[in-house]
Amino acid sequence: MNESELIIGIQNGDADSFSRIFDRYKARAVKTAYLITGNQATAEDVAQEAFVKCYLEIRGLKDPERFKTWFYRLLVRTAWRHSKLENRNIPVSDLPEKGDWNREISSEQMYLQQEMSELLYRQIQRLDEKKRTAVMLYYYGELSTKEIAEVMGCLEGTVKSRLYFARKILKNNLERLNVKGEEYYGKAGYESGH
Template identity: 40%
Template sequence: MDEEKLIPRILDGDEAAFNELYTAYSLKAYRTALLITGNVQTAEDTVQETFVTCCRSLKKLKSYKAFPSYFYRVLTRTAWRLSSADKRTDQLDENSLASAAADMPKDYSELYEAIAALDTKLRTTVVLFYFNDLSVRDIARITGVLEGTVKSRLHNARRKLSKILEKEDYYG
């Protein structure tokens, strides 16, 4: 994906260019939002709002190379906000990813449930690091914290998951 060539085309109103961008980003973005919010509908709303926000702000980007980082920064914040709103209005229902975890292999479902139980900031850090394969530096930029904070969150998340897994005798 060459954002430096693609973004000027999108700014010129080239729908095919937007289609390329959407195809390249949407699936991973959706699954990232799903893992952060835990809700199918909220994840779709997050992706929709993220694309709209980012595309409307393309002109403001100082460097098109920064688009991936900017995109995931918007995605993360949108996911947090919409997820928070859902909890307040009790909209978690059959769209909840947790309800689908029962269909996963037992080892994975227990570990996923432990990840889902982490607080939002820890869970987001885990998702960006393990699911999106982003570096500590990139995660720091996306979540707006120092690299040390990212490392600390990863450490805390691993520690909590280890405790839960040992308790569940995860490793047999």
């Protein structure tokens, strides 16, 4: 059964369809909420609240094809609200890196990557909420700029602009700190043509 059929099933009261959507999105929802709120327990609460809202409001979703962005909009707004209440940072050691997970690397390379990841993450946390959310959804949540625009309730050009300026700010801040992160930029997708 494809996702649109599951959504129609949920709208018609089918609990099994909701269970299948929940299983499909739970891990991603918690991860995204964690990246925004910085707290595992809060992330789980945010995801749970988003799924409850989803269940209660899904009948209002006119186009089942748009479920993913509709759900992420619920999730992100709930996470923003919780984040403002708690105002916590994400422990850098828990932040997953995007890249080649199967590649063998030396302990020195692993240490340098961890150091760069921590430094980059601290700089990401200094971005304003909208730029930071766009970066998190694009690079860690792997949503397209079009999907992020729908989630954040803005134009796709606005998302591209936020990503462009976020990359520029991050690059300038790292250069100011005398960090040579060209290799890391390429791995994380921070090259200017991305």
